Amino acid sequence: xxxxxxxxxxxxxxxxxxxxxxxxxxxxxxxxxxxxxxxxxxxxxxxxxxxxxxxxxxxxxxxxxxxxxxxxxxxxxxxxxxxxxxxxxxxxxxxxxxxxxxxxxxxxxxxxx
Amino acid sequence: xxxxxxxxxxxxxxxxxxxxxxxxxxxxxxxxxxxxxxxxxxxxxxxxxxxxxxxxxxxxxxxxxxxxxxxxxxxxxxxxxxxxxxxxxxxxxxxxxxxxxxxxxxxxxxxxx
Numbered sequence: 001x002x003x004x005x006x007x008x009x010x011x012x013x014x015x016x017x018x019x020x021x022x023x024x025x026x027x028x029x030x031x032x033x034x035x036x037x038x039x040x041x042x043x044x045x046x047x048x049x050x051x052x053x054x055x056x057x058x059x060x061x062x063x064x065x066x067x068x069x070x071x072x073x074x075x076x077x078x079x080x081x082x083x084x085x086x087x088x089x090x091x092x093x094x095x096x097x098x099x100x101x102x103x104x105x106x107x108x109x110x111x112x113x
Numbered sequence: 114x115x116x117x118x119x120x121x122x123x124x125x126x127x128x129x130x131x132x133x134x135x136x137x138x139x140x141x142x143x144x145x146x147x148x149x150x151x152x153x154x155x156x157x158x159x160x161x162x163x164x165x166x167x168x169x170x171x172x173x174x175x176x177x178x179x180x181x182x183x184x185x186x187x188x189x190x191x192x193x194x195x196x197x198x199x200x201x202x203x204x205x206x207x208x209x210x211x212x213x214x215x216x217x218x219x220x221x222x223x224x225x226x
Contacts, residue, residue: 031212040122042203042218043157050212058213090156094212101147102214104156 003027004105006091012111019078021108023091025071031094032074033102034058034066036087043090049074081112115140117206119217126194126224134189134220136204143209146187148178151201151219160202163187174198196226 003026013019023032033048035058045058047066055066063085067075078085088109092102120135138144148160161172168180178189187204204217 033213035216040218043216045213045215048213056212092157101159101162104158106156 004091004093004103006089006105006108008108009106010109012113013081014113015082016080019081019110019112021076021089021091021110023074023076023105025074025093027093027095027103028071029093029095029103030071031096031102032068033092033094034064034074034076035090035092036060036085037090037107038087046076046089078110081110083112086110086112115144115206115208115215117204117215117217119202119204119220121220122218123221124223126222128196128224128226129193130224132189132191132194132198132222134202134204134222136187136189136217137185138187138204138206138215139185140206140208145207145209146178146180147205147207147214148172148176148187148189149203149205149216151203153200157203160189194222194224196224198222199224 005024007022034046035043044060049055049068065077088107090107091105094100094102116139118137146163149157150160151157163170163180171177176191201219201221203219205214207214
């Protein structure tokens with residue numbers, strides 16, 4: 001398995017609180033991605049990064065921000081969590097764009113009450 | 114924009130039955146195609162991928178998929194399923210030259226022993 005860890009693995013938080021999820025890789029891959037997985041929706045891209053300090057929005061970026069200050073870390077922040085952000089969040093990495101596969105982390109289950 | 118359609122949300126089979134899961138995508142240019150599998154409680158793992166060449170690609174665990182360009186399809190097949198194939202299967206497409214994957218909504222496969 002690719003060296004990807006996510007923390008925390010489980011979190012329960014209250015509506016309106018800020019939450020930060022961390023993705024850490026040891027593969028030195030350039031591309032990193034944040035997805036959310038919801039029943040009936042599959043995986044939807046939130047944000048991605050194509051290098052240190054280089055990020056772009058995905059399909060469902062509203063309410064989320066990201067930061068990447070080091071190659072190995074990609075942070076996802078929910079500025080003010082809402083119940084609609086209850087989901088399982090997966091980080092993925094890729095060596096390059098286009099034809100290279102993405103490797104997924106173990107996921108973080110976030111519940112917003 | 115790319116989109117991916119998986120025709121079946123749930124499939125129930127008995128062991129030794131044959132499997133075919135449908136996947137269609139909408140994008141007129143060159144694409145790279147993937148099938149991922151997610152076993153219960155686990156992260157996504159790559160089953161197989163198509164970039165170019167032989168449209169029939171073989172993956173792990175006896176799975177194969179056929180790319181039919183004229184039909185914009187990339188269906189997943191396995192001649193004889195096992196109980197251990199119970200999982201959710203995701204088709205994904207990447208438009209060549211772009212950094213992101215677009216996933217289908219997934220097909221949950223339940224194999225009864």
